[in-house]
Amino acid sequence: MNIILLDKEDFISRTRVCLKDRRLRHVLDVHRASPGDALTVGLLNGPVGTARITSLSLEALEMEVELDRQPPAPLPVTLILSLPRPKMLKRVLFAAASMGVKKIFLINSFRVEKSYWNSPLLQEERMRDHLLSGLEQALDTFMPQVLLKPLFKPFVEDELPEMVHGSCALVAHPEAAKPCPRDTNRDVLLAVGPEGGFIAYEIEKLTSIGFLPVSLGKRPLRVEIALPALLARIF
Amino acid sequence: MNIILLDKEDFISRTRVCLKDRRLRHVLDVHRASPGDALTVGLLNGPVGTARITSLSLEALEMEVELDRQPPAPLPVTLILSLPRPKMLKRVLFAAASMGVKKIFLINSFRVEKSYWNSPLLQEERMRDHLLSGLEQALDTFMPQVLLKPLFKPFVEDELPEMVHGSCALVAHPEAAKPCPRDTNRDVLLAVGPEGGFIAYEIEKLTSIGFLPVSLGKRPLRVEIALPALLARIF
Numbered sequence: 388m389n390i391i392l393l394d395k396e397d398f399i400s401r402t403r404v405c406l407k408d409r410r411l412r413h414v415l416d417v418h419r420a421s422p423g424d425a426l427t428v429g430l431l432n433g434p435v436g437t438a439r440i441t442s443l444s445l446e447a448l449e450m451e452v453e454l455d456r457q458p459p460a461p462l463p464v465t466l467i468l469s470l471p472r473p474k475m476l477k478r479v480l481f482a483a484a485s486m487g488v489k490k491i492f493l494i495n496s497f498r499v500e501k502s503y504w505n506s507p508l509l510q511e512e513r514m515r516d517h518l519l520s521g522l523e524q525a526l527d528t529f530m531p532q533v534l535l536k537p538l539f540k541p542f543v544e545d546e547l548p549e550m551v552h553g554s555c556a557l558v559a560h561p562e563a564a565k566p567c568p569r570d571t572n573r574d575v576l577l578a579v580g581p582e583g584g585f586i587a588y589e590i591e592k593l594t595s596i597g598f599l600p601v602s603l604g605k606r607p608l609r610v611e612i613a614l615p616a617l618l619a620r621i622f
Numbered sequence: 623m624n625i626i627l628l629d630k631e632d633f634i635s636r637t638r639v640c641l642k643d644r645r646l647r648h649v650l651d652v653h654r655a656s657p658g659d660a661l662t663v664g665l666l667n668g669p670v671g672t673a674r675i676t677s678l679s680l681e682a683l684e685m686e687v688e689l690d691r692q693p694p695a696p697l698p699v700t701l702i703l704s705l706p707r708p709k710m711l712k713r714v715l716f717a718a719a720s721m722g723v724k725k726i727f728l729i730n731s732f733r734v735e736k737s738y739w740n741s742p743l744l745q746e747e748r749m750r751d752h753l754l755s756g757l758e759q760a761l762d763t764f765m766p767q768v769l770l771k772p773l774f775k776p777f778v779e780d781e782l783p784e785m786v787h788g789s790c791a792l793v794a795h796p797e798a799a800k801p802c803p804r805d806t807n808r809d810v811l812l813a814v815g816p817e818g819g820f821i822a823y824e825i826e827k828l829t830s831i832g833f834l835p836v837s838l839g840k841r842p843l844r845v846e847i848a849l850p851a852l853l854a855r856i857f
Contacts, residue, residue, distance in 0.1 A: 459840040525841035605694040606760035612717050612850045619851035
């Protein structure tokens, strides 16, 4: 937690907050802070700044807050991700949020196990926890949006073509002949397959609407590793 | 496990192997393979190829092996990594091995908790398991070398200068003014700090022997995310 994210409900006056939850515990246990200390804070979906501790006990933390800066810029990317297995989904949401991704479609594909769609991790509140941790890691405040698309074909045929328009649309595919582009100065739509990759039919569907298959090399990588690698290469 | 890695001891004749351990279970449970099926195999620290199953039971897997290709090229990088906390170390070793890193120094630095050096994970056999999983993910066979350097100053003063010579030496530092270089066509020494980063004294020591502080942007990233991002950017 490199930044303490504040909700509007935390404010007890225009510039004063009172925290009693896991953020209080974090300040006590990890920061080991004292009254007078300054902490980095941000308003969820708003600016960032500094808070000075005015009182701190085991029950409550009060701070005087000044929000005077913008969080780091988001990445101009929309992520289209084959639903990973639940354990990996946590890490992928964290990684995406910490790297500045603001829109994620979780889609079905042939190699996604059906049971993954029943995971309690897909509950909005559960995903939000992992996204929030990613923001807290990266000094960011803007919550990414996650949309579930459990049907591949209607999503690719009816919704994706409009998004492709005007974007650089890439699908990560270990067997692709083209290397992943570097330092792209454009809006990017990035599709990433499941373990084992998209099947040929899925790659064909995506290329038919304008996606370019690109590769990071001959090594198949786990999604949680491929994602930071792709984003760092592309932007 | 995208490749089954074989030891010399697995060979019962020049071209035939017999497996009875976790690799047998993987072939039964995950591949759900049958006699006649072909699997991708590799000789540890050697070539890769194809094996055809000649017999398969709950007790043993026998295969006829042909090793006729080289594994993917290693990355020309030496990694100098502040010892991460044990849970993260597992993932970082896996990530490094799967991306093709072949030499890793785990070093001490001010923000490394002393207890990390007592973790049972630092036993050679335990680290080897995570490195092996990384190789199995990435179709690679060459086992990375991990060296422990629990004293920062002697390592940086007495051992590192010689390694810097002739290399591009980079230290990842979120506060650095220079962006991390892209597509470097050189041997790279890459130093990555702990959570919270190297302290000013450590950055000074590293720059005094030729390291260039570089940044991936304003977002502090977890080591397990920063590492794939750095490697994908640099190579």
